Amino acid sequence: MANVNYLLFESAVGFSLFEVVHQADTVGLELPEVKDAMKDLDKFGKMVKLRSFNPWNSAAHGLEAINLISEGIMPDHLKNTLELNLPQTSGKKSKIVLGVVDKRLAGEISGNFPGIQCEAADTSEVVAALLRGIRTHAGKLLKGLQDGDINRAQLGLGHAYSRAKVKFSVHKNDNHIIQGIATLDALDKGINSGAMRVREWYGWHFPELIRIVSDNGTYAKVVLAVGNKKSLSDESLDELANVLNQDEDKAKAIIQAAKVSMGQDISDMDLNMVKDLADNVSKMADYRRILAESLDKKMGEVAPNLQVILGTPVAARLISHAGSLTNLAKYPASTLQILGAEKALFRALKTKGATPKYGLLYQSTFIGRAGPKVKGRISRYLANKCSIASRIDNFSENPTKRFGEVMREQLEQRLEWYAKGIKPMKNTEAMDKAIKLVMDDEGDMDIDTEMVDSHTATHAADSKKDKKEKKDKKKDKEEKKEKKDKKDKKRKATSEDVEMVDAPDAAEPEKKKKKKKSKSE
Numbered sequence: 379m380a381n382v383n384y385l386l387f388e389s390a391v392g393f394s395l396f397e398v399v400h401q402a403d404t405v406g407l408e409l410p411e412v413k414d415a416m417k418d419l420d421k422f423g424k425m426v427k428l429r430s431f432n433p434w435n436s437a438a439h440g441l442e443a444i445n446l447i448s449e450g451i452m453p454d455h456l457k458n459t460l461e462l463n464l465p466q467t468s469g470k471k472s473k474i475v476l477g478v479v480d481k482r483l484a485g486e487i488s489g490n491f492p493g494i495q496c497e498a499a500d501t502s503e504v505v506a507a508l509l510r511g512i513r514t515h516a517g518k519l520l521k522g523l524q525d526g527d528i529n530r531a532q533l534g535l536g537h538a539y540s541r542a543k544v545k546f547s548v549h550k551n552d553n554h555i556i557q558g559i560a561t562l563d564a565l566d567k568g569i570n571s572g573a574m575r576v577r578e579w580y581g582w583h584f585p586e587l588i589r590i591v592s593d594n595g596t597y598a599k600v601v602l603a604v605g606n607k608k609s610l611s612d613e614s615l616d617e618l619a620n621v622l623n624q625d626e627d628k629a630k631a632i633i634q635a636a637k638v639s640m641g642q643d644i645s646d647m648d649l650n651m652v653k654d655l656a657d658n659v660s661k662m663a664d665y666r667r668i669l670a671e672s673l674d675k676k677m678g679e680v681a682p683n684l685q686v687i688l689g690t691p692v693a694a695r696l697i698s699h700a701g702s703l704t705n706l707a708k709y710p711a712s713t714l715q716i717l718g719a720e721k722a723l724f725r726a727l728k729t730k731g732a733t734p735k736y737g738l739l740y741q742s743t744f745i746g747r748a749g750p751k752v753k754g755r756i757s758r759y760l761a762n763k764c765s766i767a768s769r770i771d772n773f774s775e776n777p778t779k780r781f782g783e784v785m786r787e788q789l790e791q792r793l794e795w796y797a798k799g800i801k802p803m804k805n806t807e808a809m810d811k812a813i814k815l816v817m818d819d820e821g822d823m824d825i826d827t828e829m830v831d832s833h834t835a836t837h838a839a840d841s842k843k844d845k846k847e848k849k850d851k852k853k854d855k856e857e858k859k860e861k862k863d864k865k866d867k868k869r870k871a872t873s874e875d876v877e878m879v880d881a882p883d884a885a886e887p888e889k890k891k892k893k894k895k896s897k898s899e
Contacts, residue, residue, distance in 0.1 A: 382497060382505055384464065385426065385477045386456075387512050388447060390440070390531035392433035393456050394520055395463050396426045396512060398477075416511045419518055426512065430463040431520050440531075441538045448539075450482030452490060460491065477505035552680050552703040558673040559694035565666045569594055572659040576601060580652050583607065583644040586635035590628055595663030596621070598656040600632070606649060607636040683767035683782030687760075687789070692741045696764070699738060707765075707772040714768075715739060715761035739764070744789050752796045759792055778819065784812040 385396040415421035432455065434440035443453040464474060473495045478484045484496035499506040512519060517528055573594035581588060584607045591597045603621045604610060610633050618629035644652075670690075677685040677694060681703055684693040699717050700706035706714065716723055718737030726733045735754040736745060739761060748756040763785040770781050791802035803811075 381475060382477045382502070382508070383475045384429065385505070385508055385512065386460075386479075387509060387516070388444075388479060389513075389516060389520075389528060390535045391520070391523065391528055392431060392440070393443075393459050394431040394512075394516075395429045395459060396519075397429045398425065398508065399427050400425050416507065417514070419515050422511050422515060423519070426508065426519075428519055428521065430459060431522075432459050433522075437534060437538065440535055444535065444539055447480065447483055450480070450486055452483065452486045457490065460487070460494070464491075464494065466493065477502065477508065479509060552697055555673065555676055555680060555694050556698040556702075558669060558676065559691070559698050562666065562669055562673065562691075565662055565669070569659060569662050569666060572655060572662065573598060576652065576656050576659055579648075579655070581641075583641045583649075583652075584636065584639055585641050586639055587632065590631050590635060591622075595660060595667075598659040598663065601656040602653055602660065604632070604636070605653065606644065607639055607641065610636040678779070679777070681768065681771040682777050682779035683771050683785070684764060686779045686782030687763055687767055687786050688739075688742050692738060695738050695741075696768075703768060703772050707769045709765065711758070711761040711765040714765050715757055744793065747793060749796065756789075756792065756796070760789060763789060778816055780815040780819065781809075781812045784808045784815070 382398050385398060387394045387396060415425070434443070439455070443455055446453045447456075460476075464476070473493055475495050475497055476487065477497045477499070478487065479499045481498040481500055484498045487494060488496045497505045499509055517523060517525065520528075576598055577588055580601050584604070587597070587600065587604075591600050599621045600618070603614075603617055612633065615626065615629050615633065618632055619626045622628045673694060674685075674690045677690050681693060681697065684696070687693070688696070696714070696717060697703050697706055700709065709717070716734055716737045717739075719734040720737075722734040725731070736757040739745060739757055742760060744756055744760050745753055767782050767785060771777050785808065788802060788805075788808050791800065794800045795802050
């Protein structure tokens with residue numbers, strides 16, 4: 379590893395460039411004397427020397443620079459600092475070694491300055507130790523600063539940086555979707571587990587109720603309304619009907635079943651325990667219904683097209699698995715197709731077996747309705763449409779579900795094509811139809827019809843261009859074939875001429891023999 383010549387220190391007050399006067403090697407850093415020297419300002423001041431210090435012009439300037447650095451981009455302020463303060467070098471052997479903190483920033487600096495070789499702190503112990511010492515004594519080493527300036531700058535810049543990172547649009551916030559679908563899944567597990575306990579516990583007292591009421595939430599509410607089956611009578615009909623959404627037939631069936639029930643008696647203490655558990659299950663079921671409605675409404679605002687294609691639960695799980703709608707929009711369709719089946723994919727790659735055809739998309743109704751032989755094909759087609767829908771939802775300013783409706787129609791037609799052979803609409807036709815529907819919703823038909831016509835005309839021109847290119851290619855192939863046939867004919871003709879020329883030469887000895895024979899006679 380080459381000796382470090384300079385160090386770039388990125389602080390909350392600006393960029394500073396230090397020249398390394400004396401440095402210890404990797405082994406020397408472990409010595410107690412060197413560690414003590416790092417903590418002592420007098421001794422550490424002899425190791426490094428301040429070359430340049432460029433503070434921020436304002437807090438906004440510092441925030442912009444830090445945001446760029448966090449993304450691995452070199453700000454113009456830093457570029458000017460390096461150009462003015464680092465010596466110019468030429469050749470590979472005379473490169474300057476610059477120590478930096480961020481590995482991505484090191485690659486960016488090396489790409490912009492060929493004469494600088496960067497060493498990152500996470501790969502070089504020497505650079506990490508020297509930058510740690512500069513950070514410890516920054517208040518004294520940087521000129522023009524007072525006590526506490528760096529701490530105040532760090533606090534202000536940290537708050538501003540955090541606010542900029544967590545800033546979001548209220549109308550397009552997918553974080554609530556991620557938390558909502560996770561809560562919904564947890565509630566489903568809790569409701570199913572609690573309802574199973576209620577059914578088994580109360581079933582000893584009233585076993586016939588399970589056959590009449592199948593829904594978990596409704597069953598818990600009926601348990602609260604019935605209590606002890608002996609207390610049921612014809613007067614309880616209206617109360618039971620209210621619990622069962624005015625279903626009097628079920629209410630009558632429950633009352634008749636209670637009169638001839640084969641269940642055992644239950645004590646008041648046990649009945650109170652069952653009622654408490656049923657009350658909790660009922661409250662969770664009510665909260666789940668409210669949360670599902672809220673999630674459905676939120677998905678209609680954030681990702682309406684994806685919601686129309688897949689439905690709220692599957693679309694929300696895709697967004698949650700990807701981390702955000704932006705991440706999902708960046709995924710190609712092949713990655714989106716197997717989201718949720720990562721373990722199966724890596725297992726198949728390791729064992730060299732068949733890779734999975736679908737992950738979370740398997741929960742879609744389109745996969746279930748497809749035949750066994752075309753499940754993989756419809757899964758790939760569904761992933762393509764979901765990828766397009768997620769990008770439209772993420773990058774459009776005013777999301778609309780019209781594109782999702784048209785793409786869902788395409789999926790329906792594709793299923794019919796696999797089953798009955800009915801030809802589906804083309805993508806250009808589908809997009810034209812979706813654009814017209816969007817224009818109708820906006821109500822600006824005069825201007826927007828021209829846009830649609832120009833869009834259609836563009837596709838028509840592209841199709842004509844493609845046809846012309848195909849004709850030209852076909853014509854070129856025919857010309858090449860004709861040329862090749864002519865060459866073959868010429869070769870064949872020349873070979874026949876050679877044979878004709880060679881034939882008389884071969885017949886000459888026979889003629890000479892005949893002449894000799896005639897002379898001898």
